[in-house]
Amino acid sequence: RINGDRLWQSLMRLAEIGATEKGGVCRLALTDLDREARDLFVSWCKDAGCTVTIDKMGNIFARRAGRDNSLPPIMTGSHLDTQPTGGKFDGAYGVLAGLEVIRTLNDHGAETQAPVEVVAWTNEEGSRFAPAMVASGVFGGAFDLDYALSRADTEGKTMGEELKRIGYFGDQEVGGRKVGAFFEAHIEQGPILEAEKKQVGVVQGVQGIRWYEIVVTGQEAHAGPTPMKRRKDALVGAARMVGHVNRIGLEHQPYACATVGMMQVSPNSRNTIPGKVFFTVDFRHPDEAILNKMDAALRKACEDEARAIGLSLDLKEIWYSPPVKFARECVSAVEGAAKSLGYAHMPIISGAGHDAVYLSRVAPTAMVFVPCEDGISHNEIENASKDDVAAGCDVLLRAMIERANA
């Protein structure tokens, strides 16, 4: 069994980097705080005797040798970046659970047949740089390296520039090597395990995600002397489109989720009719066919509203992550571990995207979920219990040992 106190202490220490007043963490990808978290993680990995390498996406790999180092490694990990109003567990848990697996193996002087690696993937959140999971996506062959390095934040800074600035543009090529299996431990970020009183979720797969960027353009004019009927108010149009996004989500229940998370109004002046609004749409569903219906409904609704108000519309799908089904042998390893350890568990579909999604393209993959309080994540009040994170890590350890010696 893993050392639950040590894992908890590591989580709390890491959460100091970017700690917010409300008890959360704001550690956006490739900021100075992200560098600080990376440096700490690297130092911990070296203390645990690992060999650390960094690739051109800034992904950090810490390797514990196995008996047969010609075997592909059994890999685990997650990410160190957070949302602007993030919590202590999203991402950090999966990275530190991986480190705890290695520390536990060290405690027992235990050897594995295959080497074991723990990895911290760059910019999983997709908050500073869209899309999400972009660095594991390059590793998994979903994105070109050049595409990924050229992703820019709202100020126009690219991932490539920022990786160099913080000293994490590594020398290793991204991916192109064999991985024996990939496991990722994560908080559920939803309400199901808590409601069902289960300590462990055996993740079967991940629902599909579509991201859009929409720009509606009208005409700036003075809010005072411009009669209502002469206006081309981009925000009136965008606001109706937000309503449609919500309606489309509600019309595709159960399961569909639909969110406008980001909006930027120009010129954003109290007495100027907005001339331009940029906003994003996030659609999710486990069934690709329904995501297609939601897509068609979105396009139609936005076109209709734009036409009605006289706005021009630029609607782009910028990311599609299709629904994923994890590998039988890895899911079984997780389920078997939970069963043999006596933890209450259940099968579950992930509502969030994870680095495991793209790893599943190049390696047999599965995930271990643990409950989080009230199902809340992407919020500074995100919380999980010490017992639950320890239980998930126990399951991770056992599943990894099983695959490493298979």
Added chain:
Amino acid sequence: RINGDRLWQSLMRLAEIGATEKGGVCRLALTDLDREARDLFVSWCKDAGCTVTIDKMGNIFARRAGRDNSLPPIMTGSHLDTQPTGGKFDGAYGVLAGLEVIRTLNDHGAETQAPVEVVAWTNEEGSRFAPAMVASGVFGGAFDLDYALSRADTEGKTMGEELKRIGYFGDQEVGGRKVGAFFEAHIEQGPILEAEKKQVGVVQGVQGIRWYEIVVTGQEAHAGPTPMKRRKDALVGAARMVGHVNRIGLEHQPYACATVGMMQVSPNSRNTIPGKVFFTVDFRHPDEAILNKMDAALRKACEDEARAIGLSLDLKEIWYSPPVKFARECVSAVEGAAKSLGYAHMPIISGAGHDAVYLSRVAPTAMVFVPCEDGISHNEIENASKDDVAAGCDVLLRAMIERANA
């Protein structure tokens, strides 16, 4: 008659300060660009032989002595700050028309009985610091000096700090002195004069303005695993409220205007359900009673939507500028000047607020409007013809001479 070429050249020279690619001007109040425009204006006033004084709100007064300097001055002016996507004429025209009046009097060695002053009021736009017309408002007794100096921009910088930073926190007290009359020349910023083919608008008064700041608070959560029915999406609520603002405007036709010009979404991340949205509302109507009805409708609609979604609502009216009727003798002076100069003219109500609104509390006041292309203002494409701005300035000259010698 004034020198139309000189006036136009001054307008074009001033428009270089903060010039945008699309041919407009971005010169927000109390920025370095505002300082540059102020410095240029002050140097021009000194070249014209004026005495320049600056008050504690950064208002700049340039005085041309009269025959009897114990008489209160006949004052004219407007503002040098612009919207983020502003034009070359809004504000600048009224300031430079005033300077052109003084230059013309100088050309002819003409003496006036009362002294003449041209003034540049600080932060008329209300875009960087709300409310609008705040510095003429202190002069007119509508606001305390401390209140005005403590107005902050979105970064928390106050007007007091920024006035000191750019060197325009003057030594004169604000107001508290007699003004014989105040005239302001301005582009109409609406479509009426152009549609009616009139070169001059004889402004009778200004419609009422109410400004609100609204914050709706829900709960941040992950856009992927958070079921639609568990959400408290602040942006879904705010979007519906934007729809209500628009509806309330449309329900109070003719005349009503209703605009949401500014919106800020938190945390503004693509895959986080927005936890908080800040937005502003601008309501206008010439009739106070109807503004009250619009106010009641807004409060009810926002409360209903907030309750329906489970959001908390903080709705504050932050500014009310009641409808204004200008002084008979000043309006007549403008009308008489337009008539005797042979310019096609008509009475008009201003849809925009102007510094003249607050001057009318302490001095007999009127305004001269000239048409602007397509009625468009608060837009980089804002345009006015050289002939029309010259015509308005001619009317201003004649009305001021009439009052200065009355």
